[in-house]
Amino acid sequence: MIAECLSEDRIVLNLDATDFNEAVSILAARSGAPDPAAISRKVLDREKLMTTCLGRGAALPRACANGIERPEIIVGILPRGVNARSFDRRPVFIIFLHVFPPTADGSKILSQSLRLLGDENFRHELIRAASPAELIRIVGRWEQP
Numbered sequence: 001m002i003a004e005c006l007s008e009d010r011i012v013l014n015l016d017a018t019d020f021n022e023a024v025s026i027l028a029a030r031s032g033a034p035d036p037a038a039i040s041r042k043v044l045d046r047e048k049l050m051t052t053c054l055g056r057g058a059a060l061p062r063a064c065a066n067g068i069e070r071p072e073i074i075v076g077i078l079p080r081g082v083n084a085r086s087f088d089r090r091p092v093f094i095i096f097l098h099v100f101p102p103t104a105d106g107s108k109i110l111s112q113s114l115r116l117l118g119d120e121n122f123r124h125e126l127i128r129a130a131s132p133a134e135l136i137r138i139v140g141r142w143e144q145p
Helices: 021-027 036-049 106-116 120-128 134-145
Strands: 054-056 062-064 072-083 092-100
Touching: 021 036, 021 072, 021 092, 036 062, 036 092, 072 120, 092 106, 092 120, 106 120, 106 134, 120 134
Parallel strands: 062 092
Antiparallel strands: 072 092
16 A cells, blocks of 8 residues: 555655755655645645654655645655654654645555554664665565555
8 A cells, every 4th residue: 555655766765854844845846746845835834733743753744736646655764863843852764745636535545654654663674775666665565464
């Protein structure tokens, strides 16, 4: 489910951002949507209401975007971490930016992402991935029953 939403060109392993807003903008620019700036605005407007940071170094921001056919997950691995108003006040090292077509129900994809990112071993494997292809393989392996 998650692995099907990933592609190598939408994974940034050494994301160098000074803050969460910049990280979201960089990741949104990797989307296949025609207006990446709109994705950033939607995500950051939502962040003002309530953070999408899960704690334990992970965040699950999301937005709907016109012009895409299927859900996308753009992944950013931030080796230095960024401050993102996380509940546990720890930096964010992994961002799974979910971009959905306006008519898509992304609840299953979001819940699967939440389940996977809740596992410390999974997070450590993602951070150590040597390539986007390896990151996709890691996700696929963790999704298998």
